[in-house]
Amino acid sequence: MTAGNGTVQWLHDRYADMRRIRRFEDITYTLFRRGTLDGTAHMAAGQEAVAVGARAALGADDYVFSTYRCHHHVIAAGAPMDRCFAELLQRRTGLCGGKGGSMHLTSVEHGVMGSYAIVGSQLPIACGAAWSAHIRGTGGVAVAFFGDGATNIGAFHEALNLAAVWRLPAVFVCENNLYAEFTAIATSINVEHPAYDRAPAYGMPAAIVDGNDVEAVHEAVATAVGRARDGDGPTLLEAKTYRRYGHSRIDPADYRPDEEEETWFARDPLTVTRRRLDELGVEASRVDETDERVGREVDEALETAMQAPEPEVGDAFADVYAEGGAGWRS
């Protein structure tokens, strides 16, 4: 028995989801090193359990809001990986036609209502989606992901307060990976937990969850989503996690103590889940097969993306306005 829907298969599926993201991110990093990728990229390797565990608690009417560190969220939501790669690779088939890039992966079809690259900006917007779900009576819940560093920006405060006062069906999930860029969050706050310790300021229920344990994340998010759906308002969750790579691109994360890295890497979400599957009697060879299968999927997705055409110049002038074009004068 596991959390989630209670089957071993469920956990194995989540493992596959996480592996898929990991593979995607490892490749992204490699492409960057090789100079194949332009622009920037913020890998979420190490944080897969947050995205996957949370997603498993969501339904078709729910909304996800992400940040520039968004790959795990769109992949967990089921967005086609070739289109994710294609977006990073500035191809026309990219989720955003190459116009968004790595920091703005969006798949409305899969409930991902944008990835926002100004720290904290998505939090008020997620409130709006939750507010709208309430008004329209859809039963939908808005889930906003953000980093530990985002808890110090004004938009965080305004959004959490509004959500609490309006009792919005929203779940705020802080992915506390201990660093905001090159700065340890501990030096930017005067409390222990950047998100959890702020919740009382909004009279908002909160919990700390092991962000490297996909079952724990799933359970916490499911509880919060249930509360939101029941009309009992928002919840703030703080998932403790860690990134495998640096902040972005090829940042080697020299600012992190070796010991800290070792401790956290030993608790990698894939390792944790593998161990758990083992405890549940799943043979290692079956998990290896999953690794291989998923690996092939991702590699094929990359292949497809690499073949895809570049955007056409006309695309640059499309979709500024809803009429389709860029007409600022009439």
Add this chain to the structure above:
Amino acid sequence: MTAGNGTVQWLHDRYADMRRIRRFEDITYTLFRRGTLDGTAHMAAGQEAVAVGARAALGADDYVFSTYRCHHHVIAAGAPMDRCFAELLQRRTGLCGGKGGSMHLTSVEHGVMGSYAIVGSQLPIACGAAWSAHIRGTGGVAVAFFGDGATNIGAFHEALNLAAVWRLPAVFVCENNLYAEFTAIATSINVEHPAYDRAPAYGMPAAIVDGNDVEAVHEAVATAVGRARDGDGPTLLEAKTYRRYGHSRIDPADYRPDEEEETWFARDPLTVTRRRLDELGVEASRVDETDERVGREVDEALETAMQAPEPEVGDAFADVYAEGGAGWRS
């Protein structure tokens, strides 16, 4: 014995300070009703004890930052009242030469480093003054006043966090008068105390103080200022108080329940202090004399202001830039 410097005279002086402000505000309101005053004005009548109590705890190297509701702070700081009136009356002798107006009373000479009319904007700026006092080693403390409604804006959050993390010599004084414009603060927060209940989010010491009791305010601010001067960082104080008038101009404050008004008006800071002086053996006639003396002072100040000349057109082009003028092109 009283708080403050421990003498009855001290309290009687504070009473006079408060009476001075009250008279100023009553006249301001009347001028408004009569149409003599242009623009706007946010009377602080009812909130005198906060300004006066706090001011008595400050020294020459300290800084005060206020809001559009600023009259009590500049008067408490000792700014000449004729120049305060003159500013409201758009005269050249106004504290800001008529260019600031009622919402921006400033007297750097008296440590009042501006009154800010965008809610919350002064809080980060006060942090800067505190930071500067720390770096320059002046021993100065920055005190920022703000309303209950201001606790919901992003700048509040950012400023309080920065002050806490940098251990700045700052004191944040919330004048909780229960309303932000026409909206009860209780409907805009999901906690009981808009300021006090937020302090833990910044790991900041906090206290609630009776904002209509000048001795209590003085004591609380003195403690906070002492802590700041000792290098022990900022404090958040929430002074519970109430305004005699509406939000601004001639707002009749219809949105406030009669009962609530009665309860609070019975606890008017002047009434409270008069009662206390009585307990301390000060004869009513002496206090009446103070009323009269102060009344004359204020009336004379108004008279002086009324005689003052209007600004000259050239003033409009002065002081945009430090060189003195408005030269945006060279």
Add this chain to the structure above:
Amino acid sequence: MAELSYRYAVAEGLAREMRRDPAVVVLGEDVAAAGGVWKTTQGLLDEFGPERVWDTPISEQAIVGAAIGAAMTGLRPIAEIMYADFLGVCWDQIANQAAKLRYMTAGQLTVPLVIRTIHGGGVAKGAQHSQSPENWALAVPGLRVACPSTPADVVGLLAGAVRADDPVVVFEHKGLLGSKGEVPDDEHVLELGRAAVRRRGTDLTIVALSATVRLALEAAAELEGQDVSAEVIDLRTLVPLDAGCVLESFKRTSRLLIVEENPRQGGWGAQIAALVAEEAFWYLDAPITRVAGESVPLPAARGLENAVLPSADQVTETALKLART
């Protein structure tokens, strides 16, 4: 046709759209129970109830953000920012989010959002309550910007803005709130991007916006007495800019005067001047002239404020000089 005040036209325009489309909701500080500090949302709470008209905490980022999130998920929110100066505290949400989401997502997200705010001076409230920040918005592709100058336009442009699928910032003008005008009783919708020729003329074209339209019309009346025939164009929207209307008029008059309330530096008038100097150069018979606010923050004292804001006299004098150049 009924005569309405500009102030009441706002409430009426909002109510009409709310009656028509249940997806239209209103939010802002003191917009519900109090009917707005400008009384421009008066009556909405009573008619539409608390699920359609929402008071907010003092949290402009949350106000605009919430409106964006609601707009992308099926509602048509109208957010009020009490003074246009306060756009400064939520500028990220407007300029970086609302304006760009559709483009960044290649059309996956649309943000049919209206932000109503009030701009302009003439109320002796000083530098933080009197600005005309439509010029910030002009520089942000993805936003639409409307500035109604009459009660009828208030109703028409609000309807146009609510029905547009793009984020629209509507600037109402403080100085116009009390002004009156006829408003059509029936549905009255103005498409964004259509200027209005308020007066026909042959000697010069005066381009104005919002409160300066009145100055231009007063000046034009005065000029008539001096045998100068001025055409007055009310731009109505800055984005889309009705370049066609301006160019057409200018090509007939060959003289252009622009009247803007904001400081001259970086004002929208420069964009009009640049447009004409580039695209209709050969028609120019005289310098392109701007009457603009002085490049200072607005002072509180009314005497000073008047000294730095454009006046009808200034427009008349400048126009006379221009017509005789």
Add this chain to the structure above:
Amino acid sequence: MAELSYRYAVAEGLAREMRRDPAVVVLGEDVAAAGGVWKTTQGLLDEFGPERVWDTPISEQAIVGAAIGAAMTGLRPIAEIMYADFLGVCWDQIANQAAKLRYMTAGQLTVPLVIRTIHGGGVAKGAQHSQSPENWALAVPGLRVACPSTPADVVGLLAGAVRADDPVVVFEHKGLLGSKGEVPDDEHVLELGRAAVRRRGTDLTIVALSATVRLALEAAAELEGQDVSAEVIDLRTLVPLDAGCVLESFKRTSRLLIVEENPRQGGWGAQIAALVAEEAFWYLDAPITRVAGESVPLPAARGLENAVLPSADQVTETALKLART
């Protein structure tokens, strides 16, 4: 004279001012221990220690606000806002506070503050990391705006900005960080408001800023081969605007081409065009022409980005056409 990269010139310029004046302090996200995400504050923490170089939380309003408060009380803070796009989250502090405090208090407060930030596209980072918001600042009286185009100007304008008693927003350009140039070894201070004529010419005047100066110079070299002599002006600062320099040059050439990276709508080029069309009209021999970015948010894909940003070829072609008009 030493050859420095633009990137290093920033760190050098900051260090020089910090050495000269102990009141100069630096704050921003990751500016201390990490030396800045752009490495433009590299070495400052080591040399000046933690009381002069401060890392902050991600709180741009607090960063700018703290800088304002420090500036009005005796320090000369230099605040870094990591990307110019993020000015949106602290725009109130810049446009409503820093810019207006001196005026509103009739000179009681001065705010000798420098806000350094980085603007511009060409890095394939998309719409929220590539803007040129100097145009927002241009419309705000009380701010000064500098945009250095060379390593020497970086040092000189930073010195000028730090020594100015007004709030100055300095826009460094992403695309120039790696470019190199000679920087005087000795004190090098540029007064704000002095444009530089980068190349003398007689047939037309090209006005450029920041990264477009290079485009203009490349075009000018190309034009020479086609017997067109272009004068190239680097504005250096938008406020104060060196109107005199532009007008003087233009009166000699009678043809004006403006090259700006930002979207055409509401760009600073319009202000230059308006200036010339109003004040030097009688010298005009041809339309005032602008080469500007397209009016779209910047797309991430490089091919698209290149398609909407101005190029040297575009400048050359437009200039040729203009010279032959």
